[in-house]
Amino acid sequence: MSPAFRWFHQDVSSRYTGLLCLFAGLLLPFAFAPVGIGLLAVPLLAWLFFAWSDASPRQAFRYGFLFGLGQFTAGVYWIYHSLYEFGHIPTPVSMLLVVVLAAGLALYPAAAGYLANRISLSAPSMRLLAIYPASWLLMEWLRGFVLTGFPWLNLGASQTDTLLAGWMPVVGEYGVTLLLGVSAGALVSLFRFRSGYRWPVAVTLLSALWISGWVLQQQNWTETSASLSVSLVQGNTPQELKWDPDARTKILNSYLILSEEVWKRDLVIWPETAIPAFAQDIEKFTQGLSGLTKLTGSDLITGIPMVEKGRYYNAIITLGSESGRYYKRHLVPFGEYIPLGSAFGSLLDLLHVPMSDFSTGRLDQPPLKVAGQLAGLSICYEIAFSSVIRAQLPQAGFLVNLSNNAWFGDSIAPHQILQLSRVRAMETGRAVLSSTNDGITAVVDHRGQIQAQAPQFIGTVLNAEVLVQTGATPFVRWGEWPVIIFAILLLVAGFVRSCYQENQPEEKTRG
Incomplete structure (x- = not known):
């Protein structure tokens, strides 16, 4: 001693x-x-x-x-x-x-x-x-x-x-x-x-x-097979207005205005619940978006809540050359659903959290094809779970995470979430595109380094060239x-x- x-x-x-x-x-x-x-x-x-x-x-x-x-x-x-x-x-x-x-x-x-x-x-x-x-x-x-x-x-x-x-x-x-x-x-x-x-x-x-x-x-654990021009649109919608029906038109127009100059790029990405209405309640708008993507040759990934067979989902849809949907698989307890709802259901009213009764998406959802490539999708909190991200690999050539960090204000939470995106990029050998409502919107390359990053708390567009990877790291193979x-x-x-x-x-x- x-x-x-x-x-x-x-x-x-x-x-x-x-x-x-x-x-x-x-x-x-x-x-x-x-x-x-x-x-x-x-x-x-x-x-x-x-x-x-x-x-x-x-x-x-x-x-x-x-x-x-x-x-x-x-x-x-x-x-x-x-x-x-x-x-x-x-x-x-x-x-x-x-x-x-x-x-x-x-x-x-x-x-x-x-x-x-x-x-x-x-x-x-x-x-x-x-x-x-x-x-x-x-x-x-x-x-x-x-x-x-x-x-x-x-x-x-x-x-x-x-x-x-x-x-x-x-x-x-x-x-x-x-x-x-x-x-x-x-x-x-x-x-x-x-x-x-x-x-x-x-x-x-x-x-x-x-x-x-x-x-x-x-x-080098993976190989580059292609590159995509991408634009991540950061709408900066105040959380207190997001689910206000009177503000819906203004919110949607703000995304359209921000996206005007980027529709010629391979892929445009809007964040989690960028469209603040259920899909069936806003079909004309989504149909117009679909027509716009086909006219310009861009594909769009956007967050939108959906209803299917009486169940509510925090979802992602893709529009353009091909259409698809992804339902969030790992929900936030007391944020997106109430565990043991019969016992704790009153917390919904206490916390005043909108959209707090979501259902869980299937665990075996495949990656979706956008801009000719397969993308592994996740929503917000899911980026913390390596098993959720790994489930769409090695098929996916890059990863996309949509988030709404307005819940956390000017705190360390968005920085921690971005660091988790870097971890997932390192584990998988895949670029991670982190699209958020008010920051931190960023592109992380397949080595886990921040390639591009937008400032927080402003409406802006982040443009980047993203490499699409093939192959599997040892972690992707074995977990x-x-x-x-x-x-x-x-x-x-x-x-x-x-x-x-x-x-x-x-x-x-x-x-």
């Missing part, structure tokens, strides 16, 4: 560990966009692992909870804006709801600490380099689908501008989370152990992970399952080893 570790253990850890875990969690969102100091995630997670390393399972639960409480309170505070501005919920109640959500999400890192410290190993380096990273990853993965899932602020997503990003096409966001966890464990080992084999092992492991990330960044299974095997091996160690004294006594 190094002198520095001994000092922390004796003089700091026992009194201030919990407070420092909370503080570290509060700092963690700075690793994500818009600040984007991705490297910061390593020492912050290392501090949590450091705190866990000499804690009981119950203490580890508490430290993980405090870390997560800070992480999610600071990282998803923007939900307050939606609750207060559009739900008209009083400030104290809105703030309380944000903290309650953060506390619920904090149970996952808390459970990670408890689970990891239930595995008692005589070799602390094994716990730091394998058990802690695997336990963190497993809980992060569970958070992505339990109770419909909330895969926000996954640690892997913070690494879009570090060398670990090179691993994204190979192991995906969850795999990068695991590698970041191993890096954090190695950092604690460097700090804690100054003699024996553990220090050189930690140095070698850190060097190998990050240098190989740089090597992987040099690889996250190899990483998840590997993490589970690490925990199982640790548990078996722990049981073996606990039985050793008893066996010796019997002999």
Whole structure:
């Protein structure tokens, strides 16, 4: 044990560990966009692992909870804006709801600490380099689908501008989370152990992970087959006017005016619910749009709500050379539908959220053909779910995400969503066209770099040339399952080893 570790253990850890875990969690969102100091995630997670390393399972639960409480309170505070501005919920109640959500999400890192410290190993380096990273990853993965899932602020997503990003096409966001966890464990080992084999092992492991990330960044995982001229139209419609019938004509005219100069391009894209009326209520307008696209040779992708067989859908339609439709597959709970509606249906009136009774689209929807190419489509929140995006690959040559970020105002949420678009581009080797109502409208290339970006909060058009890709990255072929299974095997091996160690004294006594 190094002198520095001994000092922390004796003089700091026992009194201030919990407070420092909370503080570290509060700092963690700075690793994500818009600040984007991705490297910061390593020492912050290392501090949590450091705190866990000499804690009981119950203490580890508490430290993980405090870390997560800070992480999610600071990282998803923007939900307050939606609750207060559009739900008209009083400030104290809105703030309380944000903290309650953060506390619920904090149970996952808390459970990670408890689970990891239930595995008692005589070799602390094994716990730091394998058990802690695997336990963190497993809980992060569970958070992505339990109770419909909330895969926000996954640690892997913070690494879009570090060398670990090179691993994204190979192991995906969850795999990068695991590698970041191993890096954090190695950092604690460097700090804690100054003699024996553990220090050189930690140095070698850190060097190998990050240098190989740089090597992987040099690889071309997909091939370019074509290019398209695209125009993303940002209407900047105020959210309070969006569903006002008296404002509908003005909103539609604003999109037509903004699009006047771009109809000769291969593809024009309008954002989520750019047409603020159900399709059957506005057939003349959509028929006119269809005629316009055929006349000019452009194809159009636009968001529009639809009704089919008595069910409401948050949808995308394509008009032009071919027509098609896409229904959103992963809805926002309490935003687009109310879970257990019979029990919580009154929340619809309380939150004043329009269009809050949508149905889920089929999971097996194919990519749609636009401008002669297949596009993988998604709407808003779906960009956070790699499994949703991957479902249309490798057939799709590029990805399109339509969103209405006006719900979040001038907060960090649109920046976080754009970073998730970059993650999906890196994982899939496909360009992502992010079309939003008021920003951030952007084009991300197939390597995850921002190719073009429009300013927020103005009506504008973003023009770009987009490359269409073919082929499949390792992540597209295999998904996250190899990483998840590997993490589970690490925990199982640790548990078996722990049981073996606990039985050793008893066996010796019997002999």
